[in-house]
Structures are given as C-alpha cells and as structure tokens.
Amino acid sequence: MKFSAKKLAIVSALVVLSAFSAPCRAFAAQTSVPQISQNCVFSSTDDAAQQMRAYLKEHSSDFEIEISANVAPKETVGQIMIYKAFDETGNGSEGDYLRFGVKKLNCKIYLKNDSYRLVYHIDYYTTAEEEEKLTQKTDELLASFHTDGLSDYNKALLIYRYVTSKVTYSSDISDKYAYTAYSAMENGNAVCQGVAQLLYRLYNDSGIPCRIIAGVARDSDGVREDSYHVWLLTKIDGKYYLSDPTWDLSAVNDNFRYFLKGSDEFDNVSNMKHIPQNDNGLTFPEYNSDEFQSAYPVTAANAPQPGCSSGDIDGSGSINALDASFILSDYSRFSTCGMSALTISQKSFADVNNDNSVNAVDASCVLAYYAYSSCGGKDSIDDYIKNEVLNDVRRK
Structure with a gap:
C-alpha cells in the first residue's frame, strides 16, 4: 500500500499543504474559500487543535481556524496544526484513527492582522454517517466482549483473535473503502491500513494504548520489491510490543506469528522485514526519530503470556x-x-x-x-x- 505526499509549497502569501493521497491521486478542483464563522482567535495550539479534531471527527469537508501569528511561522503553521490535531488522546476514534482516515487534505493560510486564518479542505475515506454506523457496531462488539476483569494480555488477545478471524485481505486496492476500519467491520475485508485502523480503535477504546506504524515490508533476499505496509505498536503491562494483524489474518488455531512480539523476534519468522519510515513528512511521525522511539520504546522480548495451572486460571497462585x-x-x-x-x-x-x-x-x-x-x-x-x-x- 502506497502513501505519497507533495512538498510544502509557498507561493507569495498563499501556502498550500497537501498531506497524502492513497491509493488514488485524482482530486476535485478546490472550491472557493468557504465562509465559516470563527468567533475567536486561538492563542493556544492545543485549544486550536482540539477544535480541529472536532471538525475532523465530524468529517467536515471545509473548515477554518484562526490562530495567533505568534504560535509559528506562516510557512509551517498549517503543518504544525494538522499534526497536533492528530495527537494521541487515548480515544480510539482520534489520534492515528483520524490520521489514517484522511485521504487528502489542503490548507490555505491567510494573514489577518496579527493572526493566521487556516482554511482546510479535507477528503475522507468514509462519510460521517458511515463512521456513526461503525461506532455503533464497535460499541456493541466491545460490550459483547465483557472485558472487565481481563488482563491487558487477555484483552489484547481477544480483540486480535476476533479481527484476524473475521477479516480477510481485500484484493481490490482501488476501492477506497478497503483502506478503512469501516470496511473491515462492515464488509469483513480490508487491506493492511483498514485492518490496523480497526484494531487501533478497538484497542484504545478498551483501554489498551496502541499506535499505527507506517513503513514498508522489505524482502531481505531482494527477490521482491518493497511494498508499503502498516502494523501496530501496542502497550501491554507498561511495555510496548509489535504486532502485524494483516500477516496473521486467518491464522489457524491461534498460530499467530506476529502477535505482541519483541523487537528481537518480530521479523524472525519470514524473509520479509518491517521497516518503519515516514513517507509523508507533513502529517506522519518520524518513526525512526529519537523522540518517537523514546516515547514508544519497543521491548526486545515477546510479551509473556499470563501464568496459569490447573484450576488457577488467573495465575494468582491459588484456586479460588x-x-x-x-x-x-x-x-x-x-x-x-x-x-x-x-x-x-x-x-x-x-x-x-x-x-x-x-x-x-x-x-x-x-x-x-x-x-x-x-x-x-x-x-x-x-x-x-x-x-x-x-x-x-x-x-x-
């Protein structure tokens, strides 16, 4: 799966920010600047990002934000603000879920006295109505799981087991829905982006912190070309582990090869290697940066399974x-x-x-x-x- 990005262009007083487009490059002509009322000028990037996040969750195609010119230079303020709107919040319908739910975005920036007017146009993979339908289904699914009292490991296993057994890999990469959690849940098929997005949502909404990692799958023997791919970084009992649900789809009898693996084991089962990389310098993290790796240090060893013995299922050391x-x-x-x-x-x-x-x-x-x-x-x-x-x- 391929992600592509145009470079940030500065044309006199007009700044256009294009985030990414996958898999289709076609894009409708930009309409006239929308007239959306904004009653205040945000002085805080956090407050402005919170408002932008609300627009994104509503799937607003056109919106604007007015923010103090002191927060950032004009050349980078559009990038900084959309990036902050994708900040992790622990909510499964925000953070990386929104980041991977946007097909393409455009931002025009205008100087207005001592503030910038940021005018965004967004293309989404899904509609607001489809997201509402997905929310209802994921809420019902999580309620049926009855996860109260489960350890993080058992909770993660339950959700991983469900997704990998219910979703098949989509062969139609020209279908925009194949890139969505909506298709994974509603149609039972998706490409890696949709599979990872669904797990991200279910994990975070179950209290399990999770990130989606973008990069390439590389053949270590050099027989095949690199293919664009996404996988997961999941926090279990205070430690981070790697999982690739796409490569575990339809695993038989829980024969998961890529579930909660440490960095030493993640790529030891095949010739294909996971290479994190930022193919989009505008809205995606620098996965290989010291900052990201410090915030999300991957444990070397695999996640340990819960201890147990006959009758002692929770591993407490006693049967009760x-x-x-x-x-x-x-x-x-x-x-x-x-x-x-x-x-x-x-x-x-x-x-x-x-x-x-x-x-x-x-x-x-x-x-x-x-x-x-x-x-x-x-x-x-x-x-x-x-x-x-x-x-x-x-x-x-």
Missing part, C-alpha cells in the same frame, strides 16, 4: 472463586460472540473435568474445589475431581 468467575465469564463471552479471551494454556487448565470444553461445569468444579480446600482438603484439584467422579459412579 475468582478463577471460577474467570471461567464462567469466558464461557458467557464465547456463547455471546463466539470468541474466547483465554490463551491456549489457559483453556487447557480451565477444562478441569477434561471434557474438551470450557463451560459452567468447569466453573462449578473449581468453586467446589475452592470450598474443599478452604476446609483443609489437601488433594490437588485433579485428584479431587477424579475422586468426586469415582464417588458419583459408586453412588449410582
């Missing part, structure tokens, strides 16, 4: 009512949305009665064992369940 609740919640989750949040190991240890299914019976067994051990019982949970089964047989 919380483990029974954990099992029951996942059974309810699976019954509702067809997805489990448990790792393969957790599923194995949650199936305490060994019937190849994790359900309410296992939760009851764990709860019964908790009562037994609380009264001084010394058998392990496996021996306890075996004895109970034998006793049931004898009673019959």
Whole structure:
C-alpha cells in the first residue's frame, strides 16, 4: 500500500499543504474559500487543535481556524496544526484513527492582522454517517466482549483473535473503502491500513494504548520489491510490543506469528522485514526519530503470556472463586460472540473435568474445589475431581 505526499509549497502569501493521497491521486478542483464563522482567535495550539479534531471527527469537508501569528511561522503553521490535531488522546476514534482516515487534505493560510486564518479542505475515506454506523457496531462488539476483569494480555488477545478471524485481505486496492476500519467491520475485508485502523480503535477504546506504524515490508533476499505496509505498536503491562494483524489474518488455531512480539523476534519468522519510515513528512511521525522511539520504546522480548495451572486460571497462585468467575465469564463471552479471551494454556487448565470444553461445569468444579480446600482438603484439584467422579459412579 502506497502513501505519497507533495512538498510544502509557498507561493507569495498563499501556502498550500497537501498531506497524502492513497491509493488514488485524482482530486476535485478546490472550491472557493468557504465562509465559516470563527468567533475567536486561538492563542493556544492545543485549544486550536482540539477544535480541529472536532471538525475532523465530524468529517467536515471545509473548515477554518484562526490562530495567533505568534504560535509559528506562516510557512509551517498549517503543518504544525494538522499534526497536533492528530495527537494521541487515548480515544480510539482520534489520534492515528483520524490520521489514517484522511485521504487528502489542503490548507490555505491567510494573514489577518496579527493572526493566521487556516482554511482546510479535507477528503475522507468514509462519510460521517458511515463512521456513526461503525461506532455503533464497535460499541456493541466491545460490550459483547465483557472485558472487565481481563488482563491487558487477555484483552489484547481477544480483540486480535476476533479481527484476524473475521477479516480477510481485500484484493481490490482501488476501492477506497478497503483502506478503512469501516470496511473491515462492515464488509469483513480490508487491506493492511483498514485492518490496523480497526484494531487501533478497538484497542484504545478498551483501554489498551496502541499506535499505527507506517513503513514498508522489505524482502531481505531482494527477490521482491518493497511494498508499503502498516502494523501496530501496542502497550501491554507498561511495555510496548509489535504486532502485524494483516500477516496473521486467518491464522489457524491461534498460530499467530506476529502477535505482541519483541523487537528481537518480530521479523524472525519470514524473509520479509518491517521497516518503519515516514513517507509523508507533513502529517506522519518520524518513526525512526529519537523522540518517537523514546516515547514508544519497543521491548526486545515477546510479551509473556499470563501464568496459569490447573484450576488457577488467573495465575494468582491459588484456586479460588475468582478463577471460577474467570471461567464462567469466558464461557458467557464465547456463547455471546463466539470468541474466547483465554490463551491456549489457559483453556487447557480451565477444562478441569477434561471434557474438551470450557463451560459452567468447569466453573462449578473449581468453586467446589475452592470450598474443599478452604476446609483443609489437601488433594490437588485433579485428584479431587477424579475422586468426586469415582464417588458419583459408586453412588449410582
């Protein structure tokens, strides 16, 4: 997938800022300068960016901002402000979600007394109505996940498992919707940008900080040409890890090769390498800069899976009512949305009665064992369940 950008041009008093266009370069002629009322002159770039962010979320095609001329030189103020409008906020519908939701933008800057009037025209991949529909669907989906009480790892796994199993890679790169979370959710297909955008939204709205990284996939053997690509940087338990959901689409039996990998392991499973790069100097971060890498230091090792043992699903070191609740919640989750949040190991240890299914019976067994051990019982949970089964047989 390719991102392209025109250079910043300065023509006398007129400054035109073009951010990016992918994949189509066609663009309608600029209309006359829109007359949009602005009641105040922003002296703070943060306040101005907040207003711009609101316009972007509303998918306003034309809007303007008036800001004090003291904040930045005219040559760069348009770039600075659109960049700040894309700042990370922790909201899944802002930050990188907006950044990758804009197909093309144009900014004209006019000097007005001691202020600049920034007039923007924006092309989006989706409409405001489509975004509203997507918001409703993602909210319903997250509600069905019942993520309260899950660890960051289990929450991230659940969402990753859902997206990679429900979305297929789009073969029609000429379709603008293929680049959107909307298509990934609504149509069940998208290219890497749409896949990453959907995960970004679901992660952030679940309290998991996430960034979308743009760059190229490079063949280390030099057989294939570089291809433009995006992937994810995700924060789990205070550390940052890399994931590539596009290359994990339709992974069988959780055979994820690119889920929450450390920098030492991320590219060790294939000849293709992920090379972060800024192909758009105007609105995308300098991913290789010291500033970005200091803010988002990638851990060398892979994210550790939650510890667990038979009956002790949350890895607390003891078997109690919380483990029974954990099992029951996942059974309810699976019954509702067809997805489990448990790792393969957790599923194995949650199936305490060994019937190849994790359900309410296992939760009851764990709860019964908790009562037994609380009264001084010394058998392990496996021996306890075996004895109970034998006793049931004898009673019959």
